Amino acid sequence: MARPSAPDQGALSADVPDRAASTDAVSPKKAWRGVVMLGFGTFAIGTDEFVLAGVLPEFSQSLDVPVTTAGQVVTVFALTCALMSPTLSTLTAAWPRHGVIKLAFALYLLGIVCTGLAPTFALVLVAQAVAAAGAALYIPAATVTAAALVGPERRGRAIATVTTGLTAATALGAPIGTVVGSALGWRSTMWFITVLTGLSLVGVLTLVPRVTVSAPGGLRQRLAPLGDRRVVAVLATTLVSFTAAYIVYTYMAEVFHGATDGSGTRLAVLMFAFGLTGTVGNFCAGALADRVGARLVVGGAIALLAVSLVVLPLATDSFATAMVIMVVYGIAAWAITAPQQSRLIGLKPESAPLLISLNAAFLYLAIAFSGVIGAVGIGAIGADRISFIGAGVAVLALALSELGHRLTKRQPAAPAEISTN
Template identity: 50%
Template structure:
């Protein structure tokens, strides 16, 4: 299980470090901030599309083969980015890297859930998702610091090195003959969208993570008064949020096994909303910013595990499908966060853009409760699903 988390950490670092590299790319290739931001958008959209498509194409493969191939694809993209000589080459290389990420992360979660008893699935998924939060907590700040000390290419070589370590770990430690039930081709992959309960859970993920990533995407802008434009201060802020996110995710895993996914999502979204509402009061002081970021990120990263657990419990016959769809929607949310956050900053200013995110978190809570209500008549455990 730990090796799956390591793999997620490796590929996730390459994704989240992009936000810290954007100023360097603007300078290196003489492009606009908006143009540099499109790298993040293209990466996220590629992940969103590749997760269900590549999962369908590899549905009957052994899990180790799928995970190894995904890591190799990501590694090729990371190396291609490090060697890129133009903005267009970076975009092309990041599309390749994103395809690997889109295939790896949902299959890592499915593999983890397959390796344990049903009563431990929440904790297993949480351990894998910890790699995702660790990428935010440690990988992205380290990569950003490397870029500042050396250059952005050094950061991409760092992410490539992490991918090599993850590749070796998956090859050695994931059981060779492990399979998960195949759900068929792409049409079958999309069939769960006809289930209103699945659709509402995916809407919950979409809106919730748009709320989560609005303040993350624009963290440097929002907290510029607190950090004074210091890259080191910003890295500390990101590190604090990442550590808090890891704590929230692990806690969510244990609570999901005890309380059920629906209740944990309700708690997490309520927590997130409360934290986002007080962000405007903390943007001018670094200590206050650390405290507020540490608070609301606990709720932000406590959403993923119970959402995946709910989907597995709802459609155990289509576990790989619903997990890949959920991951696709999460990446679509990352792409949307840039657009929504940018519009919010234009409308309200960077100090108050978190209020837009808070409104989205409330909408996500409403969608989650609606899904819970629909699930109640057909679920033996009711709200605990």
């Protein structure tokens, strides 16, 4: 899941402006062309996060490290994003957004190129940390720029367009990169991403109009919602539930080695099935949450995730069975995303951008934790059984979700259009 997905990650920015000072001179056609191009940028940048998970065996052999050690490249990338996104966004808050986007692309491209050239695993980790810093800087900047280009009345649609790039990176970019890496070597995947990023950079620089946005508050303001224990409980649900979801995905090349016979193409098909059905699941879960309440949808999705992870070992030797389980697994994992946002926004509607930003940071932390937990699990019980660990973690997430609901009942949320019950 690469970044995960989608709507939640795209709202990484807590900087969404009330208005853009320079959008009056931008025609709607040019504005939306710029928004789409910003979305293409998120596609290019989001592709790197999980693409190496698809070529993990080849990657580990090339650098002469165990698969469990190689998997920490995902951990480093995600942890860097989680820590650097609020920090870099705060440090560059007063900069012109175009300048921030240029710096983000420069960091990302530097990291990707250095990854492709790195002779040792340690240098790969350093290079991926640099690339992650670029991603952490780009996504908030792209989000706030898109929101500023179209104005308040179309802000949600613009942000969704940008975040669709992250969804596409999981459903399409990572599988394509897996096929390229399997056929030509994992370093070729880095050159594929380099070309993709270069094209998006040219497009952003030429098609995205310059806008002026108001500077946001400092880091303390961004972290202020953590003083509300209801918010902490919901964010903890995000952290634990997505840790459960990503334990298998990070190491899926090893988990499904028997089902794919080591074929990169087959693995890419499984990744595509996960991303595509997960995208549908996320959309449907958001609509369902509006009808029956976010709490029930989140609880149901986590329960389905736990069940799918329990039965997943039965699918590790058959490609057809693996396809079925990946569809269920993908729907369950991604269906948590939109309702979790709904719960957070319902708690403090006036702080929605800040809360969504924190939710994205916790999602990145979950990806980082999953890489470590999965590595330990493979060493202890084997790759084909680590889903059992994920199932146990999912049960804990369900308990946290219910705790968040109880805390909300004791201290009712402010009135909002989105149900949180």
